[in-house]
Amino acid sequence: MSVFRNRLMARPAALLALAIMAMSYALAYLWLTGDLAGGGWGGWEASFPAWERLFERRGFLQFEPVGRIMLGSLVWTFSPLNTLVALAMGGLLGLNLLAAWWVWRSPRVCGVGGSAGGILAAIPALLVGGACCAPLVLIWLGLPIAGAVVGLTPLLIPLALVLMLAGLWVMSRRLDASG
Amino acid sequence: MRRLLLTTALLGFLVGGSALAGPPTQAPPQVAVAHSLESFRAALQSGGPGKDGIPSIDRPRFLSADQARLSDDEIVIGLYRQGEARAYPQRILVWHEIVNDELGGEALSITYCPLTGTALGFKRGATQLGVSGKLVNSNLVMYDRATDSEWPQILGVAIDGPLVGQGLEEVRLIWTTWGQWRARYPETRVLSEQTGYVRNYRRDPYGSYVPLGGYYLPESRRLFPVLNRDDRFPPKTMIFGVRTVQGALAVDRRALREERVIETRLGEESLVLIHDPGLDTAWAFRNPRGLSLDADALNFTPEGVRGPGIEALEPLHGFEAMWFAWAAFYPDTSLYPEQTP
Numbered sequence: 001m002s003v004f005r006n007r008l009m010a011r012p013a014a015l016l017a018l019a020i021m022a023m024s025y026a027l028a029y030l031w032l033t034g035d036l037a038g039g040g041w042g043g044w045e046a047s048f049p050a051w052e053r054l055f056e057r058r059g060f061l062q063f064e065p066v067g068r069i070m071l072g073s074l075v076w077t078f079s080p081l082n083t084l085v086a087l088a089m090g091g092l093l094g095l096n097l098l099a100a101w102w103v104w105r106s107p108r109v110c111g112v113g114g115s116a117g118g119i120l121a122a123i124p125a126l127l128v129g130g131a132c133c134a135p136l137v138l139i140w141l142g143l144p145i146a147g148a149v150v151g152l153t154p155l156l157i158p159l160a161l162v163l164m165l166a167g168l169w170v171m172s173r174r175l176d177a178s179g
Numbered sequence: 180m181r182r183l184l185l186t187t188a189l190l191g192f193l194v195g196g197s198a199l200a201g202p203p204t205q206a207p208p209q210v211a212v213a214h215s216l217e218s219f220r221a222a223l224q225s226g227g228p229g230k231d232g233i234p235s236i237d238r239p240r241f242l243s244a245d246q247a248r249l250s251d252d253e254i255v256i257g258l259y260r261q262g263e264a265r266a267y268p269q270r271i272l273v274w275h276e277i278v279n280d281e282l283g284g285e286a287l288s289i290t291y292c293p294l295t296g297t298a299l300g301f302k303r304g305a306t307q308l309g310v311s312g313k314l315v316n317s318n319l320v321m322y323d324r325a326t327d328s329e330w331p332q333i334l335g336v337a338i339d340g341p342l343v344g345q346g347l348e349e350v351r352l353i354w355t356t357w358g359q360w361r362a363r364y365p366e367t368r369v370l371s372e373q374t375g376y377v378r379n380y381r382r383d384p385y386g387s388y389v390p391l392g393g394y395y396l397p398e399s400r401r402l403f404p405v406l407n408r409d410d411r412f413p414p415k416t417m418i419f420g421v422r423t424v425q426g427a428l429a430v431d432r433r434a435l436r437e438e439r440v441i442e443t444r445l446g447e448e449s450l451v452l453i454h455d456p457g458l459d460t461a462w463a464f465r466n467p468r469g470l471s472l473d474a475d476a477l478n479f480t481p482e483g484v485r486g487p488g489i490e491a492l493e494p495l496h497g498f499e500a501m502w503f504a505w506a507a508f509y510p511d512t513s514l515y516p517e518q519t520p
Contacts, residue, residue: 039381050377058232065377075379 003175004095004168007102014098021094026086035065035083036076045070054080061085061157089157092164099171106175201326201342202288202304208336208346211422213509214406219315219331219338222406226294226314230322233310235277235288240371241265244361247369251358254388256291256298257367257458258282258352259481264364266357267291269388271370272298274378276319278370279307287350292319292332293385294402295504296395296417299332300350316507317403333500333508354499355458363457364481401503409506411518420505420512421463421497423448427509429502434516435461439474442466443515451492452515455479460499464492 008015030036048067056064065077247266249255254269261283272278272291280287288308291298294317301308306325313320319332328340336346353360361367372380386393393399397413412418418429425446435441436459441452449466453474462484470488477486483494506512 034379034384037379037382037384039379041381050375053376057229058234059228062228062232064234068377068379075381077377077379 003172004099007175018091018094018098021097022087022090025090025093026083029086029089030076030082033062033082033086034077035079036074038073039075040070040073042072043070044072048078085157089160089164092161092168096164096167096171099168099175103171103174200305201323201328202306202308203302203348204337204342204345205348206345207424208344209424210335210346211424211427211509212334212336213427213511216336216338216343218406219334222315222404223313223320223329223338224315224403226312226403228310229312231309232312233274233276234376235279235307235309236271236275236370236374236376237279237307238375239278239280240373241368242371244365244367244369247357249357249369250389251356251361252389253357255355255357255360255369256289256352257355257360257364258287258289258300258350259364260285260287260350264360264367264481265370266360266364266367267370268357268380270380270383271372271374271378273383273385274380275374275376276310277308277321279303288321289352290319290321290332293383294318294394295333296354296415296501297333297498297504298352298354299335299498300352301335302348302350314403316405316504317401318504318508331508333504349496351496352498353458353460355460359458363479405503405507407507407510408503409510411506411514412502414501414503416502417499418502418505419452419461419463419497420500420509421445421450421452421495422509423465423495427505427512428515429500429505429509429512430461430515432461432499440472440477441515442471443513445513450495452497453477453484455484461497463495463497464489465495466492 008018027036046067046069050064050066053064054066058064063079063081065079067078069076069078249268255266256269256272258265258267263282265280265282267278267289269291272289273293276291276293278289280289286303286305288301288303289298290301290308294314297318303323306323308321308323308330311320311322311329313329315331315338316333321330321332322328322340323330323342326341328337328342330337330347335349337343386395388395394402395415397416399415401414417432419432419435420427420429422428423445425448428443428445428450430441430452435452435454439454443450443452449469451464451466451472453462453472455462457479468491470491472486472488477484477489
């Protein structure tokens, strides 16, 4: 995986793109899981009255908020651990996208670089990376199928993590081979 | 020595026994059970969050009516008992579903299921009720923390665990607005947002009651499968329901408002339902002598409805519910006014 670190260090634009993708995904994740929502009444306000609940779980990889941050009409019920999960998922997803881009742009070596094979490795990861929030989107849209798939949510996040790591491993080998 | 051992064993049994004491129950239950308990168990499904993932409020704090910042049209769930009134704002309960409270020395659980729009109170004894994370017919399945028995809220009967088949003792809650509740009970206390948890109490994750929107719209679709479907009303239409061991009756709230007093039958029994215009809810009674009531002679007090003939009636528990959920639990429900399926 050192190939990613080397490439990120050598290309500040790639690092910036990764940060933007991780942040965007994290915001979407926090919005869909309900940590970030409307309901603010203007101005700003921050209070952290429940640090004792830092490690208290609400569900799989879902933790109790410890504080509330209000900015304008936005309210963030802040859990440091949920935020870490969101950023980790976002970082992995961003890295998958960057890696897929590098594989696609890399010179053909031994018939692997630039082929669809490398990019294909990222597809399951990307799909599941997005799918982890799918049941929440369905509930949000009020579709009856949500009830049937909501039980899958706890499985989708670890599945997404495993597939995204596997995708990165496959693509790192392609990039190593292509130099 | 032998006596000491016996006493110790007896004390141990009593202490152990009380630690496992579940909520007070009725066996057999005083309500209809239209599906077999096996079919309820088979229909259990995850609602998303795990056990206690929706945390009950176990140390509720209260504010005075003046301290509470509520608008008049906001939905509250009201409880009046032994001369004391309490209001539980729907926008707090939607995040917790259960408040383990105590009023006048009596331990009660105030329960609310947002997916079925039902608020029911139960006596809880020395234990507490919690949110199991499971649903049946889209309805909250509660568990008691003493025996871990599982109780669908609308059914009020344990479908699994050591207390299977037994019914909880119900306490009437009132689904109304803050303005109406405060007018009837000016000295009411109000559940505070200081619940011990951090939640966005200004936002309802399902929709909105003021104005009506999202999941709460009558025509909107339900999210989870049900044991029985009935399309005589749009799914989320709020009805007023009563059930006895003989069956269940759903009353169209428009008819209730228009007719003010409804005399009807459920199985062999005569029932009377009286619309309370101050709270926009109903008071249900058994009417064993088949009395006719004069709507104009009735008045509505903090204690409920009063007037000629009321003393001869037997109070019956009733509550508002979304139609799809009522029909799912009670497929053979009677309807007022009558409608053919």
